[in-house]
Amino acid sequence: MSMPLTKQADAPIHSSAMQEIMRFVMSARADEAVLAQASRAVLDTLAVTIAGGVEPGARALKASLDPDPRPTAVPSFWTQAGYRSDDAALLLGMSSHMLDYDDVSMLTVCHPSAPVLSALLAAAPREGVSGAVLLEAFAIGTEVLIRLGQAMGFRHYALGFHATATLGAVGAAAACARLMRLDEARTRHALAIAASLSSGLRKNFGSMVKSLHVGIAAANGLKAARLAAAGVEGSAEPFEDEGFLSAFSGGETDRWPAGLVLGQPFAIVEPGFEQKRYPCCYMLHKMIEATLCLRHETGLDLASVKSMRVDMPAGGTKPLIHPFPRNGLNALFSAPYAVAASLADGRIDLKSFADAAVLRPDIQARLRDVVVVEAAGEAQTGSDLGSAPVTVTLTPRQGGTLSRTIIASPGSQQDPLTPPQLKAKWVDCLQRACPELDSQVTAALFDEGKNLASHANIEGWLMRLRDGVAQG
Amino acid sequence: MSMPLTKQADAPIHSSAMQEIMRFVMSARADEAVLAQASRAVLDTLAVTIAGGVEPGARALKASLDPDPRPTAVPSFWTQAGYRSDDAALLLGMSSHMLDYDDVSMLTVCHPSAPVLSALLAAAPREGVSGAVLLEAFAIGTEVLIRLGQAMGFRHYALGFHATATLGAVGAAAACARLMRLDEARTRHALAIAASLSSGLRKNFGSMVKSLHVGIAAANGLKAARLAAAGVEGSAEPFEDEGFLSAFSGGETDRWPAGLVLGQPFAIVEPGFEQKRYPCCYMLHKMIEATLCLRHETGLDLASVKSMRVDMPAGGTKPLIHPFPRNGLNALFSAPYAVAASLADGRIDLKSFADAAVLRPDIQARLRDVVVVEAAGEAQTGSDLGSAPVTVTLTPRQGGTLSRTIIASPGSQQDPLTPPQLKAKWVDCLQRACPELDSQVTAALFDEGKNLASHANIEGWLMRLRDGVAQG
Known part of the structure; x- marks a missing residue:
């Protein structure tokens, strides 16, 4: 039906949600504290991703994907094969959440890091980015994800949506738009496309599809950014006036809350993410x-x-x-x-x-x-x-x-993973994927990763990590 | 969060929505009347798809896709390039809705044929199907799409969801599961996965993303069937108990309506689809x-x-x-x-x-x-x-x-497109994509397509159609 469709075409841009998100994605800067927390979260998420990639669900997905033989393919952590970036995001995303061992934000009842990092890792090899740029895009994407969830409130989750997946697509798109340095118009289109690709139902919890959701969110966030870059154009105001907020909150809210400001502070710093200390519920x-x-x-x-x-x-x-x-x-x-x-x-x-x-x-x-x-x-x-x-x-x-x-949640800012605990989790996860992996190599990769913010190009470290896991 | 997630794992299957849809997808038979209406709808949708594929939005999408050089690729209507089946579904789907000239069902305020046919056309070349099998799968997919929309009611659309897109993913998955002859368990998983891939917001009406939605729905329906075939497993009851119906109706309904039976009659026969006579609102x-x-x-x-x-x-x-x-x-x-x-x-x-x-x-x-x-x-x-x-x-x-x-809506069963009008629309659409196309060739392709139900393998006709459009 074309009926209610064209009023927007000429309407002025008055979406405060889009204004708020755009301002943030285009101009936010991550300070030292944000980069430090992002670096912790990236290492933690990478470890559980690598471990998750050898689980049966991730193996089933992998078997269904066509490897991409071209030099532009995104290399895999688990085999010598490379994949198209959308398939790489799907596989990384599903692996990242396979063990349900990745971090949590109680602000929105979601796993913020997994979908955003998976999209960025699939996008990054073509972009040749520095550690600081990756971490900044990661912090921006997770922040958009969490604050959008806060804007909607718990009704979103209660209705049956899987917040990590639905919000993850938009957060991943924001992160990829920033990483790919899209201009303002294309960033806007990327967010609008991602709003329409947002999906995922809690009813699939307890099945392989729960972790598949994260892969879908990562792949769709990246797809939204790539389609916008290619010239596909969406609405100027996808979030309000019977948009994303209304649809996904069952009509409970249709406006960005007045007091909610992205990045002031970044949720990754205050209250921080909860990092799981144990690989279980x-x-x-x-x-x-x-x-x-x-x-x-x-x-x-x-x-x-x-x-x-x-x-x-x-x-x-x-x-x-x-x-x-x-x-x-x-x-x-x-x-x-x-x-x-x-x-x-x-x-x-x-x-x-x-x-x-x-x-x-x-x-x-x-x-x-x-x-x-x-x-x-x-x-x-x-x-x-x-x-x-x-x-x-x-x-x-x-x-x-x-x-x-x-009283304090293990892994929260009140009781954070200590550096040795974070390292032990890293080692435990990498050995799960690759029991033969040399423990000194594993430890060295961790120490190198801790300084991710200072890497001029992340690809060297990622390549050593992939080589270690694939060959170990 | 893992909290509410595992109860389903051991719970009995009591989802009447899933039972209803499964029974229908596994065992429905399309009689002559259904095949005849499906044949009309397929020809009409194919024509507007071919015309839509040369519009700027579809061209932008095409430029962003990597052609697939392998012999298993799905050939394109518009170029000599082939695409991976998911990309083919995306491109066919976006093209099918680009002109907003495809058919309508007022039962659910949606375009039923476009997402389902696009998924089937992308899946079919690998399956080697007869015309009757394609038409039957098409009729089954559109029926699932429409009745699922009826189960939810107008609240779904009013909240901001684009029914063609959200329902389209599930309808396309049902059609592909049937076409691919998935067993009962895998068909169930395909439907569960599709429920979690269902997406699309009305706010993107009036932009290229409205038609992109249909491509996404087609690609996701096919992806759901392929992932299920590859061993990815979802919930046994994705639609009810805080599932699809609750989430997408804003909590207004959570159960399949007692009186709603799929295929009795097929909506494509009674009241039929409205086929647009004119290429405009x-x-x-x-x-x-x-x-x-x-x-x-x-x-x-x-x-x-x-x-x-x-x-x-x-x-x-x-x-x-x-x-x-x-x-x-x-x-x-x-x-x-x-x-x-x-x-x-x-x-x-x-x-x-x-x-x-x-x-x-x-x-x-x-x-x-x-x-x-x-x-x-x-x-x-x-x-x-x-x-x-x-x-x-x-x-x-x-x-x-x-x-x-x-009074009667043009193109409805009360005032259907006459055979000459259907043919004229076909010719008009094919000439839009390919102004040089010989009119006798165009007419012959139409006449051949009218007998689609009797084709032992649809690939011959589709190939002649592609060759005609690409070379004309």
């Missing part, structure tokens, strides 16, 4: 943290305790649907396993979620000794759940009880 | 029809009338925002031009919307002699607007008045 993080603290401080292990109890906030156990896990995928959502394995091993990492690790008889025998108690009351969500305390109480065989309460 | 169709009737019946032309008046229903002039058009794009939405050109030329076709035709001094001088009057009252929408009368009244220089009222 974020709702297990506080109980793992508490249990590991108790073990390290008291020397108690699984054999020396009689029983274990976890006290959770209302709503906190909703995703923890596998009290008696029979494989690694189950165990990602198992409170008893998280506590028992933490006590048994003194660590939680990717190896903790191998099927064989989960099926160990001495662990399986103790799962019923873990009691999980959820507080009464209305289920909490989002930031409230993030700031609610979790307590682990151990009853040693020798008597008495020992408790530990965790 | 559908709200101009009745006034053009009335004016041409008056001219043919009375012999009056533009020179012999003093003034012209159009009476429209409430809301009927909303898109007609260019009373004094200065180019062809303006004229697509100009009531005075539609009436004046109909009277001057005795026909409305693609040539009527060339810039030079619009700027003719004898037409421009008379635009102010056309008065358009909209009825008072609340603006009508959708089917109501479609069934409202439009009256054209001419005042000849020799005195008196002559009126004609049109």
Whole structure:
């Protein structure tokens, strides 16, 4: 139908959402603090991307893609094959979210880094960019993603959309437009096209499609920027007046909120992103943290305790649907396993979620000794759940009880990954993709990556990283 | 966030929407009447696709695509280049809707044929299908598209989504799953993936992105089927329980309506699709029809009338925002031009919307002699607007008045394109893409296409069509 379609053609540009986003994408500058946080987030996301790329879902996707033999192809981390940039973004994006180990922003209930970095990594080889330029584009893209989500509010997620995916396409387009140095008109068109490519439903959570969403968002963000560069033109005001905000909030909002200003501060700096410390459901993080603290401080292990109890906030156990896990995928959502394995091993990492690790008889025998108690009351969500305390109480065989309460979300700015933890996660992830990889090479690649902001061209480091993973 | 994600993994399949769609996609049979209507729709859509492919937006898209030199590439209609199937679907889809000349279903306020046929044409060369198989898959895909829209109701469109695009991805996936003979599990995954790839905003109407949407829907429908075939797995119940229906209706509905049964009858048969008779806004169709009737019946032309008046229903002039058009794009939405050109030329076709035709001094001088009057009252929408009368009244220089009222929508089942009109539209469209094309070749290709249901393999005819257009 053509009916309601042409009024915009002559209408003045009065979209404050577009004005706000355009101003930011065209002129924002990332200061040292932003670059430092972006550098941390990029390293963390790269690590989980490389690890995710060897999972079955990512392998299925890879098998469906045609490698691109041309020199302009984007090289892969996992094979000697290269891919067209849209396929590369799809594959990187799906891999980045495959383990659900990438960072989180509780401001918008989304994973901000994965879609944006995946698009940039697929775009970057053709652009020949410096580390600072990449990090700045990354910070800009994640900021657009998060603030657009804040503009819409939680109704977006509640209706059934997967915020990481829907917002990710626009954030990735903003990042790519900046990286590709599109002019103002083309940046505007890129954002308008991305608004129309925004997709993803929560109903596909619990399937391979959840991580595919991130690939789609990355590929679509990059596609939007490339189509705009090629001369495809969209609306001047895609976000308001029955646009993106209305459609994706179920009509709850149709305007950019007056007080919401991009980059003041960047969300990556304040409140920062939550980086996952453990490769499992974020709702297990506080109980793992508490249990590991108790073990390290008291020397108690699984054999020396009689029983274990976890006290959770209302709503906190909703995703923890596998009290008696029979494989690694189950165990990602198992409170008893998280506590028992933490006590048994003194660590939680990717190896903790191998099927064989989960099926160990001495662990399986103790799962019923873990009691999980959820507080009464209305289920909490989002930031409230993030700031609610979790307590682990151990009853040693020798008597008495020992408790530990965790309030700050592990990986948040209140309890950030320490540099050694970030490095350990890097090593753990790279070894998952490539068990033969030399640990010194892995460590050197990390140290080099920490200084990404000072790289004159990121391609050298990326190439060494790819060579390391593909050959190791 | 992993929080609300895993409950589905173990939940029973109780989605009646999925059950309804699956039953239909796996087992529906198209009878003779359905095949006959599908054949008409395919020919009509192919014609406008071929014409749309030479427009600036489609050319910009084409310039951004990498041709695929491999023998498995999908050949193009417009050049000797072939494309990867996803790029082919994108280009066919954008071209199919570029002129806004493709068919309409007032049941869902959408263009049903364009996204579905574009996906099938991109998928078909690898599948080697018969005409009947193609038409059956086409009828199934358009039916899924329309009924899913009916399930959601008008709120979907009102919120800001572009129904042709959002529903198109799922309809195209259903069609491709059927064409590719995916098994039940993979068909289910294809539909789940497509639900998550569904996108498109009305705010991009009036720009090149409106037609790009159709390309995206076609490419995503095909991509969903291909990813499912490759082993990517989605949710068992993507449509209900905070799924597709909730998200895209702003929470207004979350269930498949009890009385809505796919294919009983197929919407393509009852009430049928509206095929555009004129290459311009559908709200101009009745006034053009009335004016041409008056001219043919009375012999009056533009020179012999003093003034012209159009009476429209409430809301009927909303898109007609260019009373004094200065180019062809303006004229697509100009009531005075539609009436004046109909009277001057005795026909409305693609040539009527060339810039030079619009700027003719004898037409421009008379635009102010056309008065358009909209009825008072609340603006009508959708089917109501479609069934409202439009009256054209001419005042000849020799005195008196002559009126004609049109009630049935031109191109609807009440006033269908006649076989000669369908053929004339075909010829007009093919000549637009290729002015040198021999008229006998064009006519022969049409006659051959009319019997599409009896083709053992559609590739021969498609190849002759491509060769004709590319070489003509």
